[in-house]
Amino acid sequence: MAEQKITVKGGKLNVPDQPIIPFIEGDGTGPDIWAASVRVFDAAVAKAYGGSRKLMWKEVMAGEKSFKQSGNWLPNETLDAFREYLVGIKGPLTTPVGGGIRSLNVALRQELDLYACLRPVRWFEGVPSPVKRPDLTDMVIFRENTEDIYAGIEYMNGTPQAQKMLEFLQDEMGVKKIRFPETSSFGIKPVSKEGTERLVRAAIEYAVLHKKPSVTIVHKGNIMKFTEGAFKTWGYELAEREFGDKVFTWSQYDRVAAKQGQEVADALQKAALDSGKILIKDSIADAFLQQILLRPSEYSVVATLNLNGDYISDALAAIVGGIGIAPGANINYLTGHAIFEATHGTAPKYAGLDKVNPGSVILSGAMMLEHLGWQEAADLIYSGIEAAIAAKRVTYDFERQMEGATLLKCSEFGDEVIARM
Numbered sequence: 001m002a003e004q005k006i007t008v009k010g011g012k013l014n015v016p017d018q019p020i021i022p023f024i025e026g027d028g029t030g031p032d033i034w035a036a037s038v039r040v041f042d043a044a045v046a047k048a049y050g051g052s053r054k055l056m057w058k059e060v061m062a063g064e065k066s067f068k069q070s071g072n073w074l075p076n077e078t079l080d081a082f083r084e085y086l087v088g089i090k091g092p093l094t095t096p097v098g099g100g101i102r103s104l105n106v107a108l109r110q111e112l113d114l115y116a117c118l119r120p121v122r123w124f125e126g127v128p129s130p131v132k133r134p135d136l137t138d139m140v141i142f143r144e145n146t147e148d149i150y151a152g153i154e155y156m157n158g159t160p161q162a163q164k165m166l167e168f169l170q171d172e173m174g175v176k177k178i179r180f181p182e183t184s185s186f187g188i189k190p191v192s193k194e195g196t197e198r199l200v201r202a203a204i205e206y207a208v209l210h211k212k213p214s215v216t217i218v219h220k221g222n223i224m225k226f227t228e229g230a231f232k233t234w235g236y237e238l239a240e241r242e243f244g245d246k247v248f249t250w251s252q253y254d255r256v257a258a259k260q261g262q263e264v265a266d267a268l269q270k271a272a273l274d275s276g277k278i279l280i281k282d283s284i285a286d287a288f289l290q291q292i293l294l295r296p297s298e299y300s301v302v303a304t305l306n307l308n309g310d311y312i313s314d315a316l317a318a319i320v321g322g323i324g325i326a327p328g329a330n331i332n333y334l335t336g337h338a339i340f341e342a343t344h345g346t347a348p349k350y351a352g353l354d355k356v357n358p359g360s361v362i363l364s365g366a367m368m369l370e371h372l373g374w375q376e377a378a379d380l381i382y383s384g385i386e387a388a389i390a391a392k393r394v395t396y397d398f399e400r401q402m403e404g405a406t407l408l409k410c411s412e413f414g415d416e417v418i419a420r421m
């Protein structure tokens with residue numbers, strides 16, 4: 001049924017009224033969360049479009065459910081479905097620590113080349129927060145999603161591969177700095193110019209489209225000079241080369257300051273920003289993690305590498321209420337492929353208890369609806385969530401920090417959002 005397939009032309013999605021949307025339920029708390037969330041999505045679409053539009057859900061297998069069924073953690077049919085239908089959504093999938101299978105979540109991103117992990121972080125009025133002014137945090141993280149140490153290229157100590165790596169490093173590369181060579185494992189951190197450029201381009205395009213004041217490149221380039229440092233350099237170069245008329249960069253500032261002094265550079269930056277240009281700046285990752293707590297209003301769009309983006313996502317989510325309410329998307333802006341998913345994981349200790357907050361997946365679904373151009377349905381979800389929180393009818397994660405709140409189960413919170421949208 002070709003008419004039910006989302007297609008893409010010239011970077012623009014063509015969305016039929018009844019698009020087939022592949023979904024993965026997820027492991028751990030995934031099934032509870034999915035059951036609550038899918039009802040919210042369907043209710044929002046029905047209310048917004050009165051039956052003229054409908055999401056046609058197609059379950060695809062991955063993770064523990066898939067392994068139990070077929071002995072395969074990530075069947076080819078699942079990848080094929082995401083390839084064919086372009087836009088999908090997933091619950092969290094378990095990754096064992098220290099051994100076992102590699103992350104299926106990462107595999108999906110790599111296989112579909114979903115290079116931008118987009119994670120908006122905003123505060124909903126009334127959500128309990130550990131900071132005094134959570135309303136000042138309004139950021140959108142663009143996390144590079146296919147490279148970095150996160151790619152999982154590593155060799156366990158004691159294996160022939162690790163031994164070979166050691167010999168290569170010591171004998172051929174002259175490396176003398178490995179502190180305990182014989183008992184070291186090794187990890188590789190690939191960071192490319194292409195990978196950096198497409199991510200930073202997506203971040204700046206987003207800032208331009210949404211009229212954001214700045215893009216901050218977050219890196220640890222003082223220590224990892226040729227990977228994270230290069231990410232910063234390539235990011236600035238791309239910004240000036242492709243968005244010269246729309247941005248002012250700290251790199252420009254430094255060049256002017258070196259030649260003409262700081263006062264001239266200050267004046268130039270002020271004039272650029274007054275004229276509506278976007279400031280492209282950078283921050284070293286450790287300092288950034290304290291800045292987001294102390295001076296959050298100075299940051300807007302964030303472009304960063306894969307592992308930094310992982311840490312920053314959870315840290316920022318905590319400021320606005322935790323990962324129970326932290327949505328996200330994995331996107332390839334060129335092919336149109338996208339898989340929406342929460343920032344959090346499977347929270348296994350709560351599996352099957354109908355307890356956790358489905359807010360992250362519900363908001364990921366709202367992001368998906370926006371991505372499809374179904375803004376009315378997305379807005380209904382946002383207003384339903386806002387109203388449920390304002391009425392203090394929330395799941396355990398918020399209830400334990402809110403005075404006078406009513407504790408709801410995962411499924412009940414879904415009902416609450418539907419009733420209030």
Ligand SMILES: NC(=O)C1=CN([C@@H]2O[C@H](COP(=O)(O)OP(=O)(O)OC[C@H]3O[C@@H](n4cnc5c(N)ncnc54)[C@H](OP(=O)(O)O)[C@@H]3O)[C@@H](O)[C@H]2O)C=CC1
Binds near residue numbers: 324347
């Ligand atoms: N994209 C993905 O699919 C991801 C998968 N994972 C995987 O998930 C598994 C578990 O990872 P773990 O490090 O424990 O991280 P999780 O994100 O699963 O859980 C950590 C803690 O966050 C809180 N939390 C998580 N989800 C919710 C929710 N929906 N509502 C309210 N609170 C929530 C809970 O806090 P509290 O204890 O305070 O109640 C929970 O104990 C691992 O295998 C990991 O690899 C992890 C991240 C992303």
Ligand SMILES: O=C(O)CCC(=O)C(=O)O
Binds near residue numbers: 093095103105313
């Ligand atoms: O894949 C996993 O298990 C963890 C991934 C993760 O934490 C993330 O992408 O934020």
Ligand SMILES: [Mg+2]
Binds near residue numbers: 310311313314343
């Ligand atoms: Mg994470």
